[in-house]
Amino acid sequence: MSRTSRQPSGTPARGIPEATVARLPVYHRALSGLVDKGVRMVSSDELARAAGVNPAKLRKDLSHLGSYGTRGVGYEVDYLHYQIARELGLTQDWAVVIVGVGNLGRALAHYGGFASRGFRVVGLVDVDPGCVGEQVGGLTVQSLDRLEEVVRQGGASIGVIATPASSAQGVCERLVAAGVTSVLNFAPAPLAVPDGVDVRRVDLAVELQILAFHEQRKSAVGVAG
Amino acid sequence: MSRTSRQPSGTPARGIPEATVARLPVYHRALSGLVDKGVRMVSSDELARAAGVNPAKLRKDLSHLGSYGTRGVGYEVDYLHYQIARELGLTQDWAVVIVGVGNLGRALAHYGGFASRGFRVVGLVDVDPGCVGEQVGGLTVQSLDRLEEVVRQGGASIGVIATPASSAQGVCERLVAAGVTSVLNFAPAPLAVPDGVDVRRVDLAVELQILAFHEQRKSAVGVAG
């Protein structure tokens, strides 16, 4: 089921490993920094340091995209930067709708890192009548009733859920029904979606809890014995 | 190297896999929901569904903590909930300092999901004089100059960095020097830290870019041919 047989030798590179995909944005950002500084060439060692990974991993990751480096020399910064952008789809515009305009939703609406990477927030939606109509980040907050309309008019394929956990599944279903095929979920609840829809979850409390686990182990070293 | 021979029958369980640790908070939250509903027993199938993972994985994960279930019956909700909390260190209090009181920092300061899991925000710090002195989430925002003081007085071992990328490394070094040993980094920059300090990174733009990658592939299906 849904096991699409991996092309072991396509021309550019079919089936980039998920772990690699998750690091491409990091490389892209590191390269943006080098572009800004006017650096022309970079070695895997330097780029790896800038991105916070080890060089072997970087080279293996890049090898999945093709041979964009020159042996004995390194990578041309501009060229690699563009190739990764293209691979990630950053050369096109993505319309995003944010549902839930609480503190987090506002932070997201104002976040400059989106706009500079081809993500355009085309809609802000909330249930709370006290916040509908308000101007946030240059957009007027719309009523949740108009969710479908906002998604369709904006042509959004990506939805961001920044609502309480209890509303997340319902909102998600309406987003998907309206045409959204990728969801970024900040609500602390698992989402069920049909095949073909991608969900990524960001859970702030989970991150702290993972840190707490390791933190606890550190103290335990002195205690055991 | 570092292959500490697995205790096949130690009392609790040494060396829980990182992937398992990252899911324990999710199980813990699902169990919290069941506790609230007054559910007494739960099977791995039910709990797995509530947590959004598959049952085999759930059972394997739990087996790393010990044998907390009953064959043919399932898991006692309260007991498992407590055991996971203990394993994660949620039975103790963790003092957290947040650096950077922009939109995101504010969202974090107000986030109820922390307090309910033993995370106490004991300090808010920012460079901007226009925001120092302001009351946010029941705390007075302190000047960045007083960072070390705030960490020490609050006894914080966890620091949250919600500053721009350019200040992140500097803030991180000061946090660590003041006694912080775990860092949650929202700034889009890799952090270099000494051994013994844990860093987790949450990068909102990265998440969207990963979605964009898959989104692009979806459209490509119809285009290729």
Added chain:
DNA sequence: ATGTGTGAACTATTTCACAGCC
């Protein structure tokens, strides 16, 4: 009967180490 706990098989990811090209 039922559903956990777990070896064993499988899949994914990371790291090594070096051949090959500049």
Added chain:
DNA sequence: GGCTGTGAAATAGTTCACACAT
């Protein structure tokens, strides 16, 4: 000489399938 690209080895994580306890 130096640095990329990559097979091969090592490690980590997931899923299967069934023995075993209740």
